[in-house]
Each structure stands twice: as C-alpha cells, then as structure tokens.
Amino acid sequence: xxxxxxxxxxxxxxxxxxxxxxxxxxxxxxxxxxxxxxxxxxxxxxxxxxxxxxxxxxxxxxxxxxxxxxxxxxxxxxxxxxxxxxxxxxxxxxxxxxxxxxxxxxxxxxxxxxxxxxxxxxxxxxxxxxxxxxxxxxxxxxxxxxxxxxxxxxxxxxxxxxxxxxxxxxxxxxxxxxxxxxxxxxxxxxxxxxxxxxxxxxxxxxxxxxxxxxxxxxx
Numbered sequence: 641x642x643x644x645x646x647x648x649x650x651x652x653x654x655x656x657x658x659x660x661x662x663x664x665x666x667x668x669x670x671x672x673x674x675x676x677x678x679x680x681x682x683x684x685x686x687x688x689x690x691x692x693x694x695x696x697x698x699x700x701x702x703x704x705x706x707x708x709x710x711x712x713x714x715x716x717x718x719x720x721x722x723x724x725x726x727x728x729x730x731x732x733x734x735x736x737x738x739x740x741x742x743x744x745x746x747x748x749x750x751x752x753x754x755x756x757x758x759x760x761x762x763x764x765x766x767x768x769x770x771x772x773x774x775x776x777x778x779x780x781x782x783x784x785x786x787x788x789x790x791x792x793x794x795x796x797x798x799x800x801x802x803x804x805x806x807x808x809x810x811x812x813x814x815x816x817x818x819x820x821x822x823x824x825x826x827x828x829x830x831x832x833x834x835x836x837x838x839x840x841x842x843x844x845x846x847x848x849x850x851x852x853x854x855x856x857x858x859x
Contacts, residue, residue, distance in 0.1 A: 647673075647734040648833065649756050650741040650824060653749045654764035655794030656719070657775040659810045661694070663764065663820050664743040671821050675733045677742045680706065683721035686781050713755065716747035719789060723748065739824065746800045753803070760827050762820065763804040767811040769794070 654660035668674045681695045682703050691697050703722045706712060715724030725742060733740040744752070749761060766772040772794060776787050801807060806823050810816040827833065839845065 647675075647737055647739040648827065649730075649734070649752070649759035650674075650739060650762065650827075651749050651752055651756075651759055652741060652743045652762045652764060652820075653746050653797070653800075653804070654743075654810075655766065655772060655797050656790045657772050657779070657794075658764045658766045659775075659813060659816065660743040660764045662813070663808075663810065663817055664741045666817055667741065667820050667824065670817070671824050673738055674824060675738045675740055677725060677730060677733065677740050679742070679744065680712075680724045680726065681721055682723075683719075686779070714744065714748040714751035716745055716751070718745045718747070719786070719793065725752075739828070741824075746797045746803075750800075750803065760806070760823065761804040762806045762808065762823060763801045764816070765798065765801070765807060765809045767809060771811075 652660050652664055664676050668676050678692060679695055680698055680703060682698060682700045683695075685691065685694070685697055689695065700722065703715075703724065706724065706726075707715060711726055711728065712724035713727040713730055715722065717723075723744065725744060725748065730740060730742075742748075742752075752759060753761060766775070769791065773787070773791055776782060776790055782790065808816050808819050808823075
C-alpha cells in the first residue's frame with residue numbers, strides 16, 4: 641500500500657437543503673476507505689433520522705459540558721441549535737487509516753481550516769436559490785419563519801465559497817456524487833499523500849548527489 645497510514649480530512653459545507661449530508665453518507669458507500677464523521681447536535685431529529693447514524697442527538701447541558709471539557713475540535717450555533725465535531729471520533733477514524741468526511745457549516749469549516757491546513761475543503765451549491773427554497777419546502781419539516789431564516793443564512797454561507805478548494809453544484813445528485821468521489825480519489829493520488837519510504841524501498845531508489853535515483857535491483 642502506497643498511501644500514508646493516517647487518514648485524510650475532507651470537509652464539506654453547504655447551505656441547508658443543498659444535499660451535503662446525503663452526499664457525504666452516500667460517498668462512503670462507493671469509495672472504499674472513507675468514513676462519515678457523525679456530529680453532535682442539540683436539535684431534534686427530523687423524520688427518518690436515527691441517533692448515531694445521522695447525528696448524535698444530545699441535550700444542551702451535555703453539549704455545554706463537552707465544550708467546557710474541550711471535547712470538540714470545532715463547534716458552532718446554526719439556526720439556533722448547537723453542532724460540534726468530536727476530536728476523539730475524528731482521531732479514531734484517522735488512526736484506523738480511514739479518510740474522514742465531515743459535513744459541517746461554514747463556521748465550523750473555518751475553525752477546522754485554521755487547525756487542519758492540509759484538509760480538503762469542498763463547498764456544495766444548489767443550482768439556484770429558487771431550487772434551494774423548493775427543496776426546503778418539500779422537506780415539510782420547517783415553519784415558514786424557519787425556511788426564511790435558512791434562506792437568509794444560505795446567502796451568507798454562499799459568500800464564503802472562495803475559502804474552499806473545490807466547488808460542486810448539486811443539480812443532479814448522481815453527478816454531484818461522482819464529482820465528490822472524484823475529488824477524494826484525486827487527492828489520494830497526490831504525491832505528497834504517498835508513502836515515500838515504501839516507494840523507495842519497493843523500486844530500489846537510492847539517494848545520490850542530485851537527489852533520488854532508481855538503481856538496478858530487486859523490485
């Protein structure tokens with residue numbers, strides 16, 4: 641295996657309703673060696689959501705305790721609810737050699753970028769604000785006031801798109817999923833993410849005056 645042993649970090653952000661959580665969950669099914677990091681949140685589960693699958697749902701008191709004890713690598717208040725990423729969970733996935741994909745808002749992504757500069761940051765856009773509004777309404781889980789608040793927040797989040805390394809427009813889910821998978825694979829193949837020691841040993845590369853040279857020998 642030529643990939644470095646410790647997993648990489650892929651951070652995905654998008655306005656509410658753009659499909660980031662579904663994309664992050666589905667890409668783990670088509671790309672081997674990727675695990676989805678499950679965030680903690682104080683909001684109530686939506687219909688069809690399961691605890692420790694979509695999010696870990698906890699009370700504000702528990703969330704506050706975790707903040708005070710430094711358990712979160714990032715946390716933020718989004719739409720009046722708290723969201724956070726556990727450092728222990730993140731380290732556990734990476735130490736097992738898996739790449740980890742996180743779906744978090746722009747506040748959390750900015751926090752992570754200051755800490756993990758080698759992470760890969762991906763922003764998901766809806767095709768338009770009209771499409772985004774239609775998707776939010778079809779969820780039938782939010783009040784009119786909440787939908788308006790989410791749309792206002794979406795415009796603020798979209799302003800941050802140029803802080804990210806990649807941009808995907810989620811018009812067709814299957815296409816956006818392939819594009820997300822392609823980003824993960826291409827990042828894995830970057831030379832700096834390879835195990836240089838393994839390559840040198842495997843191909844009998846020895847260091848010379850002008851750098852590394854391949855010598856005759858066993859492969």
